[in-house]
Amino acid sequence: MSATRRESAPLHVAGPSPRAFERPLPWTESIWSHLHAARASGRLAQGLLIFGPNGLGKRVLARALAQSLLCPTPNVQGLACGRCADCRLLAAGSHPDLIAVGPDPESKSGEIPIDAVRQFAERESLTPSRAPYKVALIDPADRLNQAAANALLKTLEEPTEHSLLCLIAERIGRLPATIRSRCLLIQVPIPDEAAALSWLASREPRPDWPLRLRLAHGAPLRALADSADDTWMEQRVQCLRDFLEIARGRADPVAVVGRWNEIDTGRILDWLAGVMVDLLRLGVCATPPRLDHPDRRDELLALAQGLDLAAGHRFLKRILEARALGERNLNQQLLLESLAIDWARITSRHH
Template identity: 80%
Template sequence: MSPTRAESASSKSATPSPRPFEIPLPWTESIWSRLQASRAADRLAHGLLISGPNGVGKRALARALAQSLLCQTPNAQGLACGHCADCHLLAAGSHPDLIEVGPDPESKSGEIPIDAVRLFAGRESLTPSRAPWKVALIDPADRLNQAAANALLKTLEEPTGHSILCLIGERIGRLPATIRSRCLLIPVPIPNEAQALSWLESCEPREDWPLRLRLAHGAPLRALTESADDTWLEQRGQCLHGFMEIARGRGDPITVAGRWNEIGAGRILDWLAGFMGDLLRLSVCAAPPRLDHPDRRDELAALAQRLDPAVGHRFLKHLLEARALSESNLNQHLLLESLAIDWSRIGQSARTGTGGSSR
């Protein structure tokens, strides 16, 4: 069992035991302590905005808080007991005072529509029915469409006495400033590398955690999740091979983009941005203190010597812009083809020494 969860005691009765409950991860313990202190002082904000990169544990923190608020007998640290009637309802996913709001699974837009907000935004639906609090988890909050955000704003402006609206997101800049200003911002940081590696090792001993953590941009939960995917490192190798073959003039960018599309634009764009960042680091320093792909240093270093840094920086900017658009309704295949063709032009310029441009 992952150390992100606390075991609930087994029950000898016919009543099923609740599922394991979330506990604060080591790097979120100080945040948890502050939240519990605010709760004890009856100063817990009605609107919380928990933010952070993918894989740092912000959702685990939000769920632990919800469980704590709805539990009848939380322990001294504020953690849900896992045994009371409310905890059993939470475990079964049927607690009437926990509302979970997310994108419409039937919608291609991936947005949270206004109807989803209206379902819980009425004063009656935000009144606790059995627990001391009514808790709404809105995740990912940055997917609220404009109408839904406006409806949520009204609820934030006039909260009921014992309701907590917990917004969770990675791109909170997409939220209207009016919503952000009415919430207590709770950033969940990336832990230091030593702490993250210690936690990962406690989950599952393995020798390649340093590499996997680096590839996950320092986010431990992301590293742990991706470690279960046996194809992940192989796909990264395929991505880099295509990237290098295009730069050497040996790979057709359209063909390579087609292979990339089969893997998925989200992963590919993340890896391409990492490769490009490493190339730029290696172009100015033979032994940079940090690389996103340290196991591919030698392969990238040879190309870095031929790269025009100004052109490389422009291409990296395009990659980051494309990565931000990868969740939109844009044609992902065409997006990858455009980038592959652009990279082909840069590679040709590097081989001929003619400079070059990135669009």
């Protein structure tokens, strides 16, 4: 079973890959306006920490800002012109004043090591080569190891003039408080559901966007990326059916987990967490305003009516803990078997 699929991250220390010019997504336009105004008035912080769940457009926002800062002739909205010599270098992925810092692609840990930060610091100490700024995108910043975080702190404390350090993270709690305190925190919000559905429909008309957006926890880019392959939707049906069959006493927990070998473990834990949240919602209100799995409402309502809510809360906590442990490359099959057996015990009085 594979680890949870993540948004793509940059290489160890490198120039940027070739990319199209970015525009901030509709739900980040107010953030963009504030950044543009701060830049225009000379008040743009030199350390930014852009954070929020996967699939909300953090990286789009960060890249648009980097492109804007490196373009000498941005338009009235502050976006890169896309035509000048600097923009041509950006488009080719070879602009000398844009640095990408990320995990070593040869490492299994997925961490950003101290050597990456040291290499970056050496380049960051130089003045801009040709653009108004030198910009570093550190992504994902929440994967800095302790030594790398300490090394980065020194650069954040004394940044060179006309430089910008932009950290991108999904779990800012993993970053030391000393780093967070030296950055301007920019939280990318989950958009209004109607606005997100409108944006998704503009990209590709399909009738199941409402369900897909719920399964993506309201993150439009995640929903859009997931729509490229429907295999996981079929796997979800199997996983949820098996999970409910365990609760009904009709399936062996260990045998069920054996059938999940081809399913991404991160997705399984995500679906199970969503199911438990829905059960807890339905346990206190038969018509909650929101469900993560609205297409399974009737089945979940029937199960919720006899569920011990306190036990359900404890089990949800176990799932969330298992999701965190899953990133540490533990034996994921044993992890899932333990959860499935615990679920059978919790629901044994239903049958």
